[in-house]
Amino acid sequence: MNPDQFDGRPIVFRDATVLTMDDAGVIEGDVLVTGETIAEVGRDLAVPGGTAEIDASGGILMPGMVDTHRHMWQTALRGLGADWTLTQYFVFYYLNWGKIFRPEDIHAGDTLSAIEAVDAGVTTTVDWSHGLRTVEHGEAAADALRAAPGRFVLAYGNLLGAPWEWTNSPEFRGFVERFGAPDDMLGLQLAFDVTGDPKFPERGAFEAARDLGLRVTTHAGVWGATNDDGIRLMWEGGFMTPGTTYVHAATLSQDSYQRIAASGGSVSVSTESEQSAGQGYPPSWQLRRHGIPVSLSMDTSVWWSADLFSAMRATLSADRSREHLEAHARGDTVVHNSLRAEEVVRWATIGGARALGLDSVIGSVTPGKKADLVLIKNDDAPALYPLLHPYGTVVYQASRGDVHTVLVNGRVVKHEHRLVGADLAGARAAVGRTVEYARSTMGEQAWQDSLTPELPAAERVPNPYTYTDFDGGDERHRAQRST
Ligand SMILES: [Zn+2]
Numbered sequence: 224m225n226p227d228q229f230d231g232r233p234i235v236f237r238d239a240t241v242l243t244m245d246d247a248g249v250i251e252g253d254v255l256v257t258g259e260t261i262a263e264v265g266r267d268l269a270v271p272g273g274t275a276e277i278d279a280s281g282g283i284l285m286p287g288m289v290d291t292h293r294h295m296w297q298t299a300l301r302g303l304g305a306d307w308t309l310t311q312y313f314v315f316y317y318l319n320w321g322k323i324f325r326p327e328d329i330h331a332g333d334t335l336s337a338i339e340a341v342d343a344g345v346t347t348t349v350d351w352s353h354g355l356r357t358v359e360h361g362e363a364a365a366d367a368l369r370a371a372p373g374r375f376v377l378a379y380g381n382l383l384g385a386p387w388e389w390t391n392s393p394e395f396r397g398f399v400e401r402f403g404a405p406d407d408m409l410g411l412q413l414a415f416d417v418t419g420d421p422k423f424p425e426r427g428a429f430e431a432a433r434d435l436g437l438r439v440t441t442h443a444g445v446w447g448a449t450n451d452d453g454i455r456l457m458w459e460g461g462f463m464t465p466g467t468t469y470v471h472a473a474t475l476s477q478d479s480y481q482r483i484a485a486s487g488g489s490v491s492v493s494t495e496s497e498q499s500a501g502q503g504y505p506p507s508w509q510l511r512r513h514g515i516p517v518s519l520s521m522d523t524s525v526w527w528s529a530d531l532f533s534a535m536r537a538t539l540s541a542d543r544s545r546e547h548l549e550a551h552a553r554g555d556t557v558v559h560n561s562l563r564a565e566e567v568v569r570w571a572t573i574g575g576a577r578a579l580g581l582d583s584v585i586g587s588v589t590p591g592k593k594a595d596l597v598l599i600k601n602d603d604a605p606a607l608y609p610l611l612h613p614y615g616t617v618v619y620q621a622s623r624g625d626v627h628t629v630l631v632n633g634r635v636v637k638h639e640h641r642l643v644g645a646d647l648a649g650a651r652a653a654v655g656r657t658v659e660y661a662r663s664t665m666g667e668q669a670w671q672d673s674l675t676p677e678l679p680a681a682e683r684v685p686n687p688y689t690y691t692d693f694d695g696g697d698e699r700h701r702a703q704r705s706t
Pocket residue numbers: 292294351442470522
C-alpha cells in the first residue's frame with residue numbers, strides 16, 4: 224500500500240498475535256486505530272468505511288518500545304567508541320571534545336538518532352541531552368525532536384556546566400519559558416548527576432527542578448563516578464521523588480536500593496552499557512529483589528545501538544547469568560528461572576511509560592490509549608516461525624529488521640519495513656558534516672587514537688600440554704608451541 228493512503232484514515236491490523244501488556248494478556252485478533260487513538264482490540268472487528276487494512280497475520284503486534292536514557296546527540300559519532308572504557312569516554316567528552324559540538328551537531332545527532340529509534344520500533348525516547356553547553360544547543364535539540372517522527376522527552380543537561388548554576392541561569396529559565404508546556408509528544412526533564420560532595424552543591428539544581436515542576440534523571444551508582452553518598456544526600460534533602468529516574472544504579476548498597484524503593488523512583492537499566500563500560504553488574508536482579516520499577520535503555524550509540532531488542536536480550540541474559548553465578552557460589556543449581564521473557568518485554572514497554580509518568584497514555588495496546596504500535600512481521604525470516612512463545616520470540620528471535628510497521632500517535636512512520644516521511648538522506652548528510660568537522664577540529668592523531676585506544680598487555684596462561692599430533696600446519700598452534 225502507498226503510505227500516503229493512510230493519511231487521516233482509520234487503520235486496522237488484522238489477525239495479529241497482540242501482546243497487549245495490559246490485563247488482557249495475549250490476544251489473537253485485530254486492533255483498530257482511529258485518529259491518534261487505539262479504538263478497539265478484539266476478534267473480527269467491524270471497522271468504519273474507508274479503513275486502511277494491514278495484514279498482520281503471522282506477526283506480533285506490541286506497544287511501541289520506550290528507551291528511558293539515550294544520549295542522542297552522540298549518535299553523530301556512531302561507533303567511534305566501540306572499544307572505549309568509561310574512563311576513555313569521560314576523557315573524550317568531558318575533558319577534551321564535548322566543547323567542540325555546535326548546535327547544528329546536536330541537531331544532526333538527535334535527528335539521526337530519532338529516525339533510528341522509530342525504525343527499530345522505539346516510539347518514545349528520553350534524550351539524555353548533556354551536550355547542551357548553551358541554550359542555543361538546547362534550542363537545536365528541541366527543534367530536532369519536534370521535527371522528528373516519534374515521541375520524546377528532552378532531558379536537558381550540560382556536561383560542562385555546574386548543574387546548580389545552569390539550571391538557575393536566566394538563559395535556561397528563558398529556554399524553559401519558550402519551550403512552553405511539555406506535552407505527551409515532547410516532555411522536558413532535568414538531567415544531571417550527583418557527585419557525592421558532602422556540601423551537596425546539587426541542592427540548587429533539585430530546587431530548580433521543584434520550582435519548574437520538572438522531573439530529574441540522574442546517573443546513579445556508576446562505579447568510580449557516583450555512589451551511595453549521592454543517594455543519601457538526595458534522600459536527606461527530600462529530593463527522591465516518585466518521578467525520579469536513576470540511570471544504571473549498578474554499584475549501590477542495599478541501603479540505597481531501599482531508599483529508591485521507598486521513594487517510588489525507578490531505575491533505567493542499560494545492560495549493554497553496564498556490561499561493557501563497567502558501571503557495575505546490570506542491576507535487574509537487585510531491583511527485582513527490592514521491588515523497584517524497571518525500564519530499559521541503550522545509553523549511547525557512540526558505543527551501542529538504539530535497539531531495544533538488544534536491550535531486552537542482554538538484560539534477560541545478564542539477569543539469568545547472575546542467578547547462576549550466585550547459585551554456583553553457594554554450590555547450588557538454578558532449576559527455575561525467576562525472570563521471564565514476558566517481564567523484560569514489560570520493562571521495554573509499559574515499564575518505560577510508567578517511568579515517564581505516561582502509563583495512562585502509552586505503553587500498552589489498550590483501547591483509549593494513544594496508538595504507539597509496533598508490528599513485528601517478516602514472512603521472509605526463518606527465525607520468526609513457528610510462533611509458539613510470542614514474548615520469547617520478541618526477546619530472543621526478532622530483531623529490528625523484522626519491524627514491519629510502526630505507528631506513533633496514530634501516524635504511520637514505518638510500513639512494510641520502510642520508513643515513511645523521514646528524511647533519512649538529509650539526516651545522514653548532516654551527520655556527515657558533523658563527522659568531517661569533528662575530525663578536522665580534533666586532528667588526525669586524536670581521531671585515530673579515539674578509534675583504536677591502547678590495548679593492555681595480554682595475559683597468557685602457560686600451557687603444559689603440547690599438541691604434537693594436532694598441528695595440521697595451523698599457524699595458531701605453531702605460534703602457541705613456540706612460545
Ligand atoms: Zn548515560
